[in-house]
Amino acid sequence: MTIAVTTPTGHVGSRVVRLLLQAGVRPRVLVRDPARLDADTRARVDVRRGDLTDGTYVREATAGARTVFWVDPTPHTHPEPIDTSERTGAHIAAAARSGDVARVVLLSSIGAERRHGAGHVDGLARIEEQLDASGADVLHLRCGYFFSNLLLDLDGLARGVLTTPFDPGMPMAWVDPRDIGDVVAARLLNDDWHGRTVQAVHGPEDLTFAGVAGILTEALGRTIRLETVSEDALRAQLRDAGLPSGAVEGIVGMSAGMRGLVPEQPRDLLTTTPTSLGAWAYETLRPLLAVRA
Numbered sequence: 001m002t003i004a005v006t007t008p009t010g011h012v013g014s015r016v017v018r019l020l021l022q023a024g025v026r027p028r029v030l031v032r033d034p035a036r037l038d039a040d041t042r043a044r045v046d047v048r049r050g051d052l053t054d055g056t057y058v059r060e061a062t063a064g065a066r067t068v069f070w071v072d073p074t075p076h077t078h079p080e081p082i083d084t085s086e087r088t089g090a091h092i093a094a095a096a097r098s099g100d101v102a103r104v105v106l107l108s109s110i111g112a113e114r115r116h117g118a119g120h121v122d123g124l125a126r127i128e129e130q131l132d133a134s135g136a137d138v139l140h141l142r143c144g145y146f147f148s149n150l151l152l153d154l155d156g157l158a159r160g161v162l163t164t165p166f167d168p169g170m171p172m173a174w175v176d177p178r179d180i181g182d183v184v185a186a187r188l189l190n191d192d193w194h195g196r197t198v199q200a201v202h203g204p205e206d207l208t209f210a211g212v213a214g215i216l217t218e219a220l221g222r223t224i225r226l227e228t229v230s231e232d233a234l235r236a237q238l239r240d241a242g243l244p245s246g247a248v249e250g251i252v253g254m255s256a257g258m259r260g261l262v263p264e265q266p267r268d269l270l271t272t273t274p275t276s277l278g279a280w281a282y283e284t285l286r287p288l289l290a291v292r293a
Ligand SMILES: NC(=O)c1ccc[n+]([C@@H]2O[C@H](COP(=O)([O-])OP(=O)(O)OC[C@H]3O[C@@H](n4cnc5c(N)ncnc54)[C@H](OP(=O)(O)O)[C@@H]3O)[C@@H](O)[C@H]2O)c1
Pocket: 007, 008, 009, 010, 011, 012, 013, 031, 032, 033, 036, 050, 051, 052, 053, 071, 072, 073, 074, 107, 108, 109, 110, 124, 143, 144, 145, 146, 148, 149, 177
């Protein structure tokens, strides 16, 4: 039962690989640069080197794998994020359609159920649809807002400011990507699910951005003040930073698309994961900010 893992150097993928190794499995990993895997891991996996946007590579590297963990690698900064996600996802969908791959676990997102109007998340919806039509067994893991998104604005947090375009009072699912990796690995190792399945990964509790600022203040031992920006102000900031208009709309659309969204999958035993934001911030964020002090 060969298991293939994409983005083994990412927040989620690296956790998946670690757990598969600990389960006694030798996974196949699809990686751009094997040197980015630590030497211990490299020695225990079958490396297929290449770029996920290359269809020929994806077909060859996944051929014969019973199960594939697929992560869309399209950066939010891409000038055509949604179409690019769709085109890249078409490679794994083709492998699934042809029977080269029997099962796919997709790292998807809350908001993909909207299908349209959630910015770059619409690209994940396109991948879900392509996989659904492939005839393979597919599991879409619709994940909440990753704790690791906070790592994208360390400068702001170091200044004591958390900036967001989201409504500060809107509760949202926030999740540790490592806990997502746990769910992915468990699903990859279970050979008994079939058909089309959707499961959410919601983290331990829904949080508002106002609440997040309070949790960070406590965990980091410094005051973190919330600053909200309007979508227009965010647009202007992203344009000033040199992002093309497609990327700007993909990013702004993600926050607009979450407004008023009630996730299709409710919070329950299966969707709730253990790590709290406070624990993650203390362990991961605090040391990163301490070296900037
Ligand atoms: N952030 C959120 O709140 C959120 C919520 C729901 C879903 N998601 C989804 O989660 C995914 C990101 O997961 P993550 O945070 O674990 O990833 P990550 O830590 O941001 O890492 C990105 C990974 O993608 C790889 N990669 C980038 N471009 C590639 C290419 N062209 N070919 C092959 N590999 C490539 C990188 O490899 P290198 O080491 O070579 O750079 C790295 O392993 C995205 O698909 C996103 O849509 C995110």
